Amino acid sequence: MLKLKTTISVVLILIAATTFAQVERVTENQAGISKRLQHEIDMTKDPALGYVPKGRLVEAYQVRSQRLKANTVNSLLSWTERGPNSDAVGASNGNTRPGNGKTSGRVRAIWEDLGDATGKTVWVGGIDGGLWKTNDITVNPATWTPINDFFGNLAVASICQDPSDVNIMYFGTGEKAINADAVRGAGIWRSTDHGVTWSVMAGTANFWNVSKVVCDASGNLYVGCNSISNTAGLQRFTKATNTWTNITPSGLDARVPDLELSSTGRFHVICGYYNTAAGSAGYRYTDNPATVSSGTWTSPATTFPTQYNVAIESNGNTLYALPSNSAWGVPTIYKSTNGGANWAATGATPAFTSGQAWYCMAVAVDPNNANNVIVGSLDCYKTTNGGTSWTKISEWVGTTGQYVHADQQIITWRNNNQVLFGCDGGVHYSANGGTTITDRNQGLRIKQFYAVANHPTSTNYFLAGAQDNGVHQLNNTTIGASVEVTGGDGAFVHIDQNQGQYQWGSYVYNQYRRSTNSGSTWASVNFSSSAGRFINPTDYDDVNNIMYCSGSANTFVRWSNPQSGSTFTSVSMTGLNSGTVSSVKVSPYTNHTVFFSGGGSGITPSLIKATAANATPVFTSIIGAGMTTASANISCIELGTNEQNIIVVYSNYGVSNVWVTSNGGTTWTAIDGNLPDMPVRWAMFYPGDNTKAIIATETGIWQTTLINGASTAWDPETGFPNVRTDMLQYRASDGLLSAATHGRGLFTTIIGAAPSCGTVNGLAASAITNTTATVSWTALGGALNYDVDYKLNSSGTWINAATATTSLSVALSGLTQGSLYDYRVRANCTGATGAYAQAQFTTTSPASCNAPAGLASSAITASSATVSWGAVSGAANYDVDYKLNSSGTWINAATATASTSVGLSGLTASSLYDWRVRANCTAIGLSSAYAQAQFTTTAVITCPGPLDVSTNGTAAGAATIPFNTDVKGTISPTGDNDYYKFVITTGGTATITLTTLPFDYDLKLYSSNGTSQLAISQAGGTTSETITRTYTAGTYYAHVYGYNGATSASLCYTLRVQLGTATQQEIPSVDNSKLTVKVFPNPVADKLTVYLTGDNTRKNLVMYNVNGKVMYSQTVTDMFTTLDVRKIPGGVYYLKLTDTDGNLLHSEKFVKQ
Incomplete structure (x- = not known):
């Protein structure tokens, strides 16, 4: 019977182990992007509604503006923008960039100003970075100006301009992606003064998740909405009547992922997104967009798939469509040359989406030559022959090619051959149709930071974690460049406040990056890619050097040696209500006291004080009765001058956001006061003053000079941008406060006159x-x-x-x-x-206690060894430790042993070990220095051995085994039987032993017919089995089997036939030491190659299936033999190579896919 033997288990263990390496390349897939969106939804949704009511953010913006205009706000603080205004890739960052390109943030909207005939004036909109403008995109670096910081909160999705009056401009808001209904956008915004001022258009609050806005030649506006739940669909704003009309084609889905107005005046619309029913998805067009109604659209004669997502672009009557399939790839690009009436597949389609067509996909057509097309998703490709062939023109990572950041959101192509790319890393520019591409990201200050850490002594040194753009290192006095030291999503960051050389960044969940040399180089230390939260809250204990992290439900994760090791422990918590930790605060006042909050969608939030968090914690709930709204998210816990004064904030709409206690959590007071309804993500008391507070909100920094319950008066900071702010970090030594914004980078201020404290003397x-x-x-x-x-x-x-x-x-x-x-x-x-x-x-030295000498290692096996040393005069006993040479942690083997040798067990095979011993001279109360030596364990004996062949499930398929030799084998799967053949030439005594049993295996002896049982041994458990008897000359079979289904695919038994007075039939020996056999590829799909070197004699090659059936056999002499395995079923097979006398030369398993 076939043994399901494998050699990949060790590889799997190594893959699962914690990684210490240069930080790996990272980009997002559908799951990652979706989880990022869902993370934000869960943090900010109104618990009563279940979605994020972005319209309230507009109200908060208006409240802030009114207070600033009233001139009644006195800013407490003076803020300095730190940037970054550009960046470079660090030495340890796996996401290298061709040409040392720069990044900014996610750009989904690009508009080339119609008022500038040269095409130099360009507007860009970021999902979180706001609305920006440059007057000359052709220069590098371009000069970028923010139009309004608040727009960074609105997810600017698409921009357009009225051709009949270029002073009128529009932009639509909202995420287009799958789960975006929970982030509903804030309608359509209009400017009538060429983008100087903007206001939301009446009647558009219900236009969620805008995919695109377009103006026709008469100034009418068309808006495509891509909401799963809302039915806004395709809306037309008629300029002459100032009215809105829903013109979604009848019978089609209201999700509109793209629309296009051709230069011919023909208007095209796509309906259907993310698995819309086939009958409800479709493409339509009209030559009369200004008057078309839902029922008067034209259907094409032939079309393309429209169920999932489609990007479409035109040049006159020539159009290209990029339809996604359910795997979020674009298997076929379609083309129409008659204005959309008929569509046909192009000659070729590049693999450009990397499974992200639901999220990022763009296409642009040369307005001067419809055969020139650029498509983009992960990277960009170009055709110059209408889609017959494609050439890759950009690389998101690496050191060669042209750099364009990953995840293309929009591509535009102007008639002067200017091409602009908007992606998750900013804006890229080409003056020659994509032949050469350079970034235009310097000065486009739209980095979306989740977190910041201040260096304790380097005044201007900061770390900040950026969405989709890694961990950044900043070290400038004002606005300057940063170094992206690690790639992917950058999450929470920390710098040891006592030992600044130790620094940490993080990727999503419990995946960390560590530097031990002040940020010069970084390595990955990964605990889990799923436990915790997408952007995982953590806090670092600077005194005890422990990192506390969010974990799986009802747990926190304790990283006990973050400076040098990878010891992570998931610690069970009481009181989390099946939620996950949402914020962490290490107390600066009491050793090993940590505060945790927890919650999740539909879960009652919790607030817990943990004492002895470094060992066996004691948990105490300190949440107030009015703070337990299900699904509400506590995003920050901060302490005042002691553990009695605590401030916590909620990041949701529709709840009381700010709470304080002055008695350690016995009672709590909501202090929202006059604060608008908006998320609050971080908070702190004014240093040294529990009556004042500073908070980080969705509209920037707000502060109060007097905490006064429901009457607390909050004012926005006048010198701070109106932008979502995620974190505040304070450095007491000089009073520096840093603020991480999600769209405008990093800002800092000094809180009042920095407190001072002298240096002690008289040490x-x-x-x-x-x-x-x-x-x-x-x-x-x-x-x-x-x-x-x-x-x-x-x-x-x-x-x-x-x-x-x-x-x-x-x-x-x-x-x-x-x-x-x-x-x-x-x-x-x-x-x-x-x-x-x-x-x-x-310290003083002892009179004398010498270190042991004569260190020796003996009896070394794969898992054990004995270490010994010479006796030391005056020593009463000895201490012995050992460790893997690669480890920094010693393991105690013996304490105060009087012996001069110690046995070690449980070792790792093929590994270099250090061991040390010291003498204890108790008479003088001293111990010697350690003496140290090394040894290397042996390799594990191959398990199973070559004689445990695939055909030995019956006596007929048994291999002949040698005498007086250990034979290794496994019992797997359940019910496996192993038969072994041996031949006695002259009668006499012999003993069969079955040892090293992993489970309860038994032993039988059969006569030459393989069925007549002569003896049996059933000792039970893992006790060795033995059969001793006197044999006559003849053939015998030893039968090994598992009792009651006992089995192990990885642990071997040992079978041995030891001759007494009997003599053996010698198995012909074969010297095949020169023979080398390689079988590849493995696994194989079509043709398997057997490569033989060192012996060109004739050999027999036989292939068996899992049941021992011969599938193929032939005589081979050539160096290369190719076997066509396409017609055999997928599964596990064995190759057996013998010489012409039947002697086994080699056997090997392979997998047919």
């Missing part, structure tokens, strides 16, 4: 022994308490000895004899922390 060390010392200092005026650390001079890691101690001395213990130590002390004052003062001392 001294006393009572020094070989293992202890006392360090002391003199009192500093204004100091509240002190922090004390120490370390070996040779170490780079400080050990905390005391935090916030009011004493002027600290006793140190557990020191190493005869060693130089550093220690440091700093003072903590009100609102400030002083610089460290540092000194040294040296």
Whole structure:
């Protein structure tokens, strides 16, 4: 019977292991983009409605504007924009860019101003970056000007202009993608002064998820809406009557992913998106768009698929359509040369979507030559022969080719051969129809940051995590460039506030990036690509060097060694209500106390205080009774001057967003006051003052000078942009506050006069022994308490000895004899922390306790070894540790053993191990230094061995085994039987043993007919089986089987026939040491190649199926033999190579796909 044996299990284990490597290349797929959208929906939706009511954001914008116009707001703070205004790729970033291109943020709308005949004036709209303009797109860098920061909140989706009056402009809002109904946009916006001022058009609040806006020659406006739930469909605004009309073609779906107005005046519309029923999806056109009604559209004679998503573009009567299939690819590009009446497939279609056609897909046609077309999704391709053939013209990653960032949202082609690309990384420009392409992203400051971290001592150094554009390193005094140190989505970031060389970024869920050299290089440390949240909340304990993270439902993740290791633990929590952690705050006041919030869609939110979070936590719910609206999301927890004063915020519409407590959570008060209904994503008390607060909202930074319950008065910061702001981070040493915006990059300010705290003096060390010392200092005026650390001079890691101690001395213990130590002390004052003062001392040396000598390793196997050493004079006992050479963590093997040898077990095969031993001289109370040595474990014996052949399920297919030799085999699958043949030449005694049993296996002995049982051994469990008897000359069979279905595909048994007085029939030996056999490809789909070298004699090649049936056989002598396996069914097969005498030379398994 066939054994389902495999050699890939080790590979799978290695793949699943935590990765330490250069940060890998990352781009998003449908699942990633959908989860990003869903993450935002869950954070901001109104729990009572189940969707995001973007219209309320317009109301919040108006409230903010009114307060600023009233001149009653006095900004507390003066803000500095930090950018970035451009970026470069860091050394460890897997997402390299050809030509060192630059990125900005996601651009979905591009419009070349009709008022500029040269085509140089260009408007762009970002999904989160707002509306921007340059007066000369041809220069590099272009000069970009933000038109209105608030538009960054509205998801500007499409822009157009009235050809009859270029001062009239429009843009539509809302996400077009699958789950976008929950982010409904904010209608259609119009400007009548050439884009200087804008206002929302009456009657458009119900126009969700705009895909495109178009103006005809008379100035009439056409709006395509792509909502799953809303039926706005295709809307026409008649300029002359100032009225709206729904002109969605009768009988077709109201989801409109694209529309096109040809230069001939013919108007084209696509209806159907994301698996619309075939009967409801379709393409229509009309020559009278200004008067067409739902029932008067024209259907084409032949068409193309329209159920999923289609992008369409025209040059006069020539049109191209890109219809997606259900796998979100575009298998065929279609073309019409008669204005859409008839459509036919083009000659070829490039594989350009990478499964993202639901989200990003664009096409542009040369207005001067309809045979020139560019399509884009992940990358861009161009045809110059109307689709007969295509050439790739851009690369989103790598070091060669032309750089265009991934995920094309829009491509435009002007009649001067100017081509513009709008993608998830900004704007790219070509002056010659795509032959050469360069970015225009410098100065287009629309980075969408989720998080920021301040460096503790480098004043202008920051890390920030950017949507779809990695983790950025900024180090400029004002607006400047950044370095994208890691790619993909950049999420939460941290910098150790005591050891600034340790820095962390993160990708989605629990996937992290670490730098241990102040951000110069980065490596991946990945725990899970699914546990936690898409943008996963974390907080770092700067004192104890522990990272706390969101995990799966009802858990948090504790990363106990983030500076150097990968020890992650999922810790069960009580009180999370089956939700996931939504925010984390490590207390700066009590060691190992951490605050968590939790929730999720349909889940009651929770707020929990965890003590002893580093070990076995104790959880206490501190949420207030009025704070438990199901589906509400707590996005931030911050503490004031102590753990009694806490502020938390909710990021939803339709809830009370800001709550405070002054008694540790016993009672809570909502302090929204006059705050508009909008998401609040972060908050903090004013440093040192629990009566003031600063919050990060969907319309920028707001502050209050007096927390006063329902009467709290909030004012927007006048010097801060009107843009979604995700995070605030404060640095007490100089009063710097940083703000991460989702569309305008990073801003900073200094909060008032920076508090100060002096440096302690009078450092001294006393009572020094070989293992202890006392360090002391003199009192500093204004100091509240002190922090004390120490370390070996040779170490780079400080050990905390005391935090916030009011004493002027600290006793140190557990020191190493005869060693130089550093220690440091700093003072903590009100609102400030002083610089460290540092000194040294040296511990004493013992009279004598020598390290062991004569270290030796013996009895080494794949999983065990014995280590030994010579006795040390005066030593009472010894301590022994060992570890993998690649590990930084020692494992204790023996403590205070009187022996001079120790056995080690449970080792890893083929691995280099370090081991060390020290002597304990108890009479003088000292231990020696460690003596250290190494050994390497042996390789694992091949399991199963070559004699456990695929045909040995019966005696007839058994292989002849040698005597006095271990034979390895497996019992798999359940019910497997293994037969082995041996021949006694001269009668006498022999013993059959079955050992190393993984489960309950038994042993039988049969006579030469293979069916007459002579003996049986059934010891039970994993006890070895033995059959000893006197044999007559003849043939015998040993039968191994699993009792009651026992089986293991990976663990081998050992069978041995040991001769006593009997003699053997010698199995002809074959010297095939020169023979090399390679079988490829494996797995194989069509033709399998057998490659033989080192022996050109005749051989027999036989193929067996899983049941031992011969599928193919032939005699081979050639170096290459090709087997056509196309007609055999998919599955597992075996090849057996023997010489002409039947002696086995080689056997190998392969998989037919």
